Amino acid sequence: MTTIARTPAQIGNALRRVRKDKGLTQKDVSERTNLRIATISSLENGDAGTQIRTILAVMMVLQLEFRVAERGSDQPSLEDIF
Amino acid sequence: MTTIARTPAQIGNALRRVRKDKGLTQKDVSERTNLRIATISSLENGDAGTQIRTILAVMMVLQLEFRVAERGSDQPSLEDIF
DNA sequence: TGTTAATATACGCTCTGGCGTAAAAGGAAT
DNA sequence: ATTCCTTTTACGCCAGAGCGTATATTAACA
Numbered sequence: 001m002t003t004i005a006r007t008p009a010q011i012g013n014a015l016r017r018v019r020k021d022k023g024l025t026q027k028d029v030s031e032r033t034n035l036r037i038a039t040i041s042s043l044e045n046g047d048a049g050t051q052i053r054t055i056l057a058v059m060m061v062l063q064l065e066f067r068v069a070e071r072g073s074d075q076p077s078l079e080d081i082f
Numbered sequence: 083m084t085t086i087a088r089t090p091a092q093i094g095n096a097l098r099r100v101r102k103d104k105g106l107t108q109k110d111v112s113e114r115t116n117l118r119i120a121t122i123s124s125l126e127n128g129d130a131g132t133q134i135r136t137i138l139a140v141m142m143v144l145q146l147e148f149r150v151a152e153r154g155s156d157q158p159s160l161e162d163i164f
Numbered sequence: 165t166g167t168t169a170a171t172a173t174a175c176g177c178t179c180t181g182g183c184g185t186a187a188a189a190g191g192a193a194t
Numbered sequence: 195a196t197t198c199c200t201t202t203t204a205c206g207c208c209a210g211a212g213c214g215t216a217t218a219t220t221a222a223c224a
Binding site for chain 1: 083084085086087088089090093096097100130131132133134135137138141142145146147148149150151152153154155
């Protein structure tokens with residue numbers, strides 16, 4: 001699954017969804033990143049001031065990565081083709 | 083084009099490349115985002131402390147978006163299929 | 165090689181992110 | 195309802211991001 005994220009809120013929502021899908025709590029992520037639970041909460045709630053190092057640390061733990069893509073270039077999925 | 087960005091440096095490089103491809107200077111981006119040139123420079127050089135609002139503002143101007151993707155899920159390109 | 169554009173750095177300032185810590189509020193069960 | 199887990203919020207603190215401004219440094223290129 002790949003989700004578009006153009007706003008801090010969209011990033012936060014995406015990370016929260018993945019975290020829950022993986023059965024992890026904010027505390028789990030907190031421990032594995034050495035970030036405060038409050039920081040994870042803030043990020044998931046779309047705080048625009050969150051530093052990129054913080055987001056990337058959480059994404060690392062969730063085994064996620066960013067892809068920088070041109071806006072509007074729709075991502076063709078295999079389902080769209082076959 | 084879609085580039086993977088797992089580190090602040092990779093994000094900075096991707097944004098710099100796209101900016102130049104579009105024939106824009108840091109000053110151009112600076113004016114359109116109301117961010118200082120110094121901030122753009124810092125971001126492009128991979129400052130891990132850059133805030134997500136700053137990165138997203140620049141990406142907006144460059145008509146870029148993030149995609150949150152599972153690490154290791156290779157992005158199949160049409161060329162790979164046909 | 166000298167001029168101009170572009171990028172990188174620096175200084176003082178204000179604001180706030182994340183820290184440590186703690187408490188409050190929500191949620192999901194029995 | 196109460197217990198337990200999870201998430202949110204709060205407070206004082208320090209470090210640093212981005213601001214305004216200005217000056218280096220580097221890059222192009224006549």
